[in-house]
Amino acid sequence: MSDPTPESTDVGGVAVPRPNAVVAVLAFSGIVVSLMQTLVIPLVPELPKLLDAPASDTAWAITATLLASAVATPVVGRLGDMYGKRRLLLISLVLLTAGSVVCALADSLAPMVIGRGLQGLSAGVIPLGISIMRDELPAEKLHSATAVMSASLGVGGALGLPSAALIADNLDWHALFWVSVAFGVVATVLVVTLVPESRVRTGGRFDLIGALGLSVALVSLLLAVSKGADWGWSSGATLGLFATGLLVLLVWGVYQLRTDHALVDLRVASRRQVLLTNLASLSFGFSMFAMSLVIPQLLQLPEATGYGLGKSLLVSGLVLAPQGLVMMGTAPVSARITRAFGPKVTLMLGALTVAVGYALNTVMMAEIWQLVLVSCVIGAGVGLAYGAMPALVMGAVPVSETAAANSLNTLMRAIGTSSSSAVTGVVLAHMTIMLGPAALPSENGFRTVMIVGCGAALLALGVASFIPRQVPLAAGHPSVHPTEEAASASTVAETKA
Structure with missing residues (x-):
């Protein structure tokens, strides 16, 4: 048939x-x-x-x-x-x-x-x-x-x-x-x-030097971010790792622009649509992860604090579980919005939804049902935005670089979540109350983290607003998106030049 x-x-x-x-x-x-x-x-x-x-x-x-x-x-x-x-x-x-x-x-x-x-x-x-x-x-x-x-x-x-x-x-x-x-x-x-x-294959030679350089830069920066609170942010080890990571990243960027078989094609990555999507993804990753750090602690802190709910780790996990189902359920909605209005609109709507969720969390944190509601609202925003990011990236890169471009976008989100963990840890470590001999994160500390998360989501919204608007993909359209064709044509032109 x-x-x-x-x-x-x-x-x-x-x-x-x-x-x-x-x-x-x-x-x-x-x-x-x-x-x-x-x-x-x-x-x-x-x-x-x-x-x-x-x-x-x-x-x-x-x-x-x-x-x-x-x-x-x-x-x-x-x-x-x-x-x-x-x-x-x-x-x-x-x-x-x-x-x-x-x-x-x-x-x-x-x-x-x-x-x-x-x-x-x-x-x-x-x-x-x-x-x-x-x-x-x-x-x-x-x-x-x-x-x-x-x-x-x-x-x-x-x-x-x-x-x-x-x-x-x-x-x-x-x-x-x-x-x-x-x-x-x-x-x-x-x-x-x-x-x-x-x-679909690119062929060519693998850029081993570029891979080693990027690995050294990422390990240095992420190690400094993840261990800075333990070692001290002003310690020699932390500052040395930051300096090493930034210096190696700068040299790596120069090398990538000059080599014929770059690990990351920075000319493609610097295209407005790809660059802004990755920057929005970094900010969005920072925002969405703050909730995963705040809600479990609110649930598990002792009731004697006046704001902790004194629940077990299992209960904390069950409170967050509906968020995952909401993300999956939002995925087809994200696709429909993208087809009708373009992925830029979907990403902006997702970022706005996450910001609303954090705003709600600043005043709704006293009951389990409130935290379930907040996590679901934020989960819906994450589902919308995460569905739009690959569409934006793939709409601006040639087919032969799809995996590398999507991997870079995933990496940007991961850097955002790692940074979120570090910042949240600093805030909660400095805004504390004493309960017996123990210093515990204060209620104002949690609210501060929520406000920072809301701000990061709004920053992602602002960055996304500058992404070039795409023509929505109508039903029955060929498998290549119009902007995808343009990206491929641009790549061919750059190669010939």
């Missing part, structure tokens, strides 16, 4: 089997990877005892994942464009599974940090999945599919905390990582079975 069916769709003369299944498998893989970010949270207070190491050292179980994901995301994206996105997707899932096995077998600090680092190397799954969708899906499915894939980052994080708390409370802590192994194996098998390999 020549007509496309839900089981087989013709794209560019090639039959893509079961497009809906491809979307489901890629979104599931994204959720599995994002689960890794929250998997270890219930264990953090117990890690010093479990691993027989001081708390300052066990914090590396979190930091190792952050640093590994920052290094892997741009590198894996570029390798995916060159050697096959599905191939790199599978490698990422295998690394996640291997890291989970190492953690599941760990009883000391070193293997735990190694395993968490391997898990962090899988962070490129979501941008790779979005890029596969662009290559393989028909136009009418692309916006909704990429919105779902992008939302999987938040869904996994929201669902991971209650699930991990439930397992940690009822089973041996190693079971957390054996569950992760099972999910990793299932995701790998599904990708092998149902996801096709893209024919």
Whole structure:
């Protein structure tokens, strides 16, 4: 039968089997990877005892994942464009599974940090999945599919905390990582079975020097941000890392502009639409993560503070869980708004919704239902914005650079969330009350963080307002967006020049 069916769709003369299944498998893989970010949270207070190491050292179980994901995301994206996105997707899932096995077998600090680092190397799954969708899906499915894939980052994080708390409370802590192994194996098998390999390749030579330079810069900057509160923001180690990161980043940028096989094409990345989208993503990542740090603490602080609710970690996770469902449910809404008005409008609407959520949170923080409502409002805004960001990026870069461009956008969001964690930690550490011998974050400290989160969302809204307006993609339009054609034509012209 020549007509496309839900089981087989013709794209560019090639039959893509079961497009809906491809979307489901890629979104599931994204959720599995994002689960890794929250998997270890219930264990953090117990890690010093479990691993027989001081708390300052066990914090590396979190930091190792952050640093590994920052290094892997741009590198894996570029390798995916060159050697096959599905191939790199599978490698990422295998690394996640291997890291989970190492953690599941760990009883000391070193293997735990190694395993968490391997898990962090899988962070490129979501941008790779979005890029596969662009290559393989028909136009009418692309916006909704990429919105779902992008939302999987938040869904996994929201669902991971209650699930991990439930397992940690009822089973041996190693079971957390054996569950992760099972999910990793299932995701790998599904990708092998149902996801096709893209024919779109850039070829060329991998920029190893550029990859090493960017890795040094990112590790230096993120290590300074994540450990600055422990080491002291004015300490030699913190200032030295900041200086090293900025200097290496400057030299790296000059090198990228001069090499023929750049890891990141800065000329494409500096295009107005791509640059502003990435800047908005950084600010938006900062904003959305503040809620994940504030609400659990409000729920778990003692009632004796007058504003804490005295709940368990499991209850805290359950309060945040509906946010993940809202994100996923908002994804098709994001796609419809994008098709009707363009992704710029969708991103702006998402940022405004998040700002409203934080404004509500400054006056609604006394009851569980209020925090559920606030988290859902912010989740809806995140779902809208996360669905629009890939559309904006892909609408301004050539098909051959899709994975690298999406990976850079994902990295910008990750830098925003890391910065948010550092700033929130500083605010809450300096605005405290005394409850017995303990200094606890004050109510005004939490409100300050919410105001900062609201401001960051409004900043993202302001930046997004300067993004060039795109022509909405009408139903039945060819698979290449008008701005996508223009971007590709511009790239060809630059190459010839």
